[in-house]
Amino acid sequence: MSIGHQPVTASTEQEAPRVIRAPAVALRGVSKAFGYAGDRVWALDEISLEVGKGEFVCLVGASGCGKSTLLNLIAGLEKATAGTVERPGGDAALMFQDAALFPWLTVSRNVDLALRLRKVPKPQRAARVAELLELVHLEDFANRRPHELSGGMRSRVALARALAQERNVLLMDEPFGALDAITRDLLHDELERVWREANLAVVFVTHNVREAVRLGDRVILLSSRPGRVAEEFLINLPRPREANAPELANYATVITNRLREEVRRHGSDAGE
Amino acid sequence: MVATQANDPSFEGLELELSGLDRLDSGLPSRPSRLRRIVAAVWPKIAAIAIAIFLWQVVVWTGWKPTFLLPGPVATFKAMGTDHHALLQGAATTLERALEGYAIALVIGTLLAIAVTRLTLLRTAVTPLITGLQTMPSVAWVPMAILLFGLKPSAILFVTVLGSAPALAIGTIAGIDAVPPLLHRAGQILGARGIDRYRYVVLPGALPGYVTGMKQGWAFAWRSVMAGELIDQITGHPSLGILLATYQDQSLAPDMFGVIVTVLIIGLVLDGLVFSQLERAVLRRRGLLATGH
Numbered sequence: 001m002s003i004g005h006q007p008v009t010a011s012t013e014q015e016a017p018r019v020i021r022a023p024a025v026a027l028r029g030v031s032k033a034f035g036y037a038g039d040r041v042w043a044l045d046e047i048s049l050e051v052g053k054g055e056f057v058c059l060v061g062a063s064g065c066g067k068s069t070l071l072n073l074i075a076g077l078e079k080a081t082a083g084t085v086e087r088p089g090g091d092a093a094l095m096f097q098d099a100a101l102f103p104w105l106t107v108s109r110n111v112d113l114a115l116r117l118r119k120v121p122k123p124q125r126a127a128r129v130a131e132l133l134e135l136v137h138l139e140d141f142a143n144r145r146p147h148e149l150s151g152g153m154r155s156r157v158a159l160a161r162a163l164a165q166e167r168n169v170l171l172m173d174e175p176f177g178a179l180d181a182i183t184r185d186l187l188h189d190e191l192e193r194v195w196r197e198a199n200l201a202v203v204f205v206t207h208n209v210r211e212a213v214r215l216g217d218r219v220i221l222l223s224s225r226p227g228r229v230a231e232e233f234l235i236n237l238p239r240p241r242e243a244n245a246p247e248l249a250n251y252a253t254v255i256t257n258r259l260r261e262e263v264r265r266h267g268s269d270a271g272e
Numbered sequence: 273m274v275a276t277q278a279n280d281p282s283f284e285g286l287e288l289e290l291s292g293l294d295r296l297d298s299g300l301p302s303r304p305s306r307l308r309r310i311v312a313a314v315w316p317k318i319a320a321i322a323i324a325i326f327l328w329q330v331v332v333w334t335g336w337k338p339t340f341l342l343p344g345p346v347a348t349f350k351a352m353g354t355d356h357h358a359l360l361q362g363a364a365t366t367l368e369r370a371l372e373g374y375a376i377a378l379v380i381g382t383l384l385a386i387a388v389t390r391l392t393l394l395r396t397a398v399t400p401l402i403t404g405l406q407t408m409p410s411v412a413w414v415p416m417a418i419l420l421f422g423l424k425p426s427a428i429l430f431v432t433v434l435g436s437a438p439a440l441a442i443g444t445i446a447g448i449d450a451v452p453p454l455l456h457r458a459g460q461i462l463g464a465r466g467i468d469r470y471r472y473v474v475l476p477g478a479l480p481g482y483v484t485g486m487k488q489g490w491a492f493a494w495r496s497v498m499a500g501e502l503i504d505q506i507t508g509h510p511s512l513g514i515l516l517a518t519y520q521d522q523s524l525a526p527d528m529f530g531v532i533v534t535v536l537i538i539g540l541v542l543d544g545l546v547f548s549q550l551e552r553a554v555l556r557r558r559g560l561l562a563t564g565h
Contacts, residue, residue, distance in 0.1 A: 075461060077457065077460065077461070093461070094461045096454060096457070096458065098454060100454045100455060100457070100458040101458075102455060102458070102472075102473070102476070102477075103558040103559065103560075104476045104477070104479065104557060104558055105476075113462060113472060114462050116472075117462050117463040117464055117468060117472070118463060137287055137290045137291060137294075138294075140291075140294075141294070145557060145558070145559060146559075147558060147559025147560075148559065149297075150293070150294070150297030152293060152294075152297065153294055153297065161462075165461075165462065165463075182293070183293060186286065186289055186290055186293065189286050190286065190290065193286070
């Protein structure tokens with residue numbers, strides 16, 4: 001597993017030139033409508049984007065930008081009304097807004113279920129579960145049930161479970177939205193580390209611009225109603241990143257301003 | 273500071289911080305000892321029973337009815353002592369019939385519920401029917417059962433199944449409907465399809481509702497079997513229903529009261545020791561039971 005990142009030096013302005021990677025996910029002209037003929041609402045309009053293998057892409061947008069719909073399309077849970085969704089990287093794992101753990105199973109059984117449903121033979125499963133729980137630092141909580149854990153711990157179990165699916169693509173739908181700021185900061189560090197080790201392509205949906213800039217190689221800003229790609233930002237910051245770095249704040253300011261512009265557009269629409 | 277430690281390439285700082293947060297977040301109150309819990313759960317019930325028996329005695333003392341019609345607790349318990357052989361035998365027969373009917377109802381109710389939750393058309397069609405069946409008093413089925421099956425145990429079994437299966441089906445349907453959509457999606461994304469979907473997501477998710485249905489189904493089975501036995505008196509099979517009718521015919525009020533108390537005890541014991549415990553265990557495992565209960 002190669003990490004391929006420069007060592008951190010305080011003054012680095014840019015990383016090594018961005019490698020053009022083979023795509024793990026490719027969307028071409030994807031549109032999605034809900035409702036019946038005559039009364040259709042377009043959630044997504046002509047979205048085209050690629051996520052390279054091992055790339056971390058964040059999608060940000062205000063309410064109604066179809067972020068979750070987009071993830072469902074990539075995951076194959078919904079079908080596009082028009083356009084094509086390709087997954088050269090294979091099927092995707094998905095982490096939900098809420099950890100969505102099975103409350104009747106212990107932590108280790110939750111992770112184990114992902115392996116079991118992939119028909120991994122039993123002797124290998126126990127070792128893999130232990131490995132994954134260690135990866136998210138939850139080995140001491142293997143026999144607890146989800147309701148006995150904090151929100152942050154549940155998110156980490158969900159992450160371990162998603163990793164147990166052994167996919168090359170991980171989709172994350174505002175996975176840390178409900179967590180307190182301290183826990184979220186730590187989970188960002190944790191996720192960055194796991195992502196680097198597992199060499200995953202990640203599509204991370206959030207409405208938090210700071211979070212997007214903290215994590216993403218690229219941040220894609222979506223406009224709302226219908227969702228379109230408004231602008232794309234390359235986040236040229238070395239990793240591991242520091243949540244409070246001023247460069248990070250600069251990026252966040254630029255993107256937030258652009259996001260506000262989008263939101264204002266809707267305000268003037270309403271006045272007509 | 274959080275951020276600078278996270279920049280440590282070894283991530284040791286991160287690990288420490290995470291485990292620190294985990295400790296802070298996951299403090300669980302320790303559970304009181306087993307004996308304590310049992311004592312706390314049992315004494316109010318015993319007190320309630322004692323008060324009920326005392327009130328019964330008070331009614332007898334008022335002389336509202338002569339004691340050969342309304343015997344007191346002491347006379348009743350004495351009669352139970354004398355009749356204990358017949359009571360035990362009768363209880364065994366009745367209990368066996370109830371359990372047999374309950375087992376059949378369990379299978380029918382569960383399969384019906386799965387079918388109903390899978391097929392929208394079936395749900396629209398039969399849900400009102402199932403609810404209607406549940407409100408039907410069991411006694412009303414007995415004449416029909418006797419016509420169809422004669423004065424045989426199968427008639428009682430028929431009534432028991434009809435009484436119990438709708439309650440089980442309704443509980444199971446409610447249980448399956450209560451599985452959060454998010455868990456269905458999680459199951460789907462993990463690749464749980466077909467039988468696996470039922471085995472790993474739907475049925476375990478429905479378990480709390482299912483257990484409630486099981487408990488209700490048992491109550492209905494026990495009631496129905498008594499209704500059946502009271503009317504469909506099969507000679508040569510001493511059951512609680514037959515004992516009840518016989519003691520009434522012979523005006524043996526204390527003995528008759530003894531049968532009623534026996535029926536009550538069996539109902540209370542099965543509900544309290546089997547079904548309620550099962551229900552609580554399921555809810556506790558999922559954190560759906562408030563602590564301290």
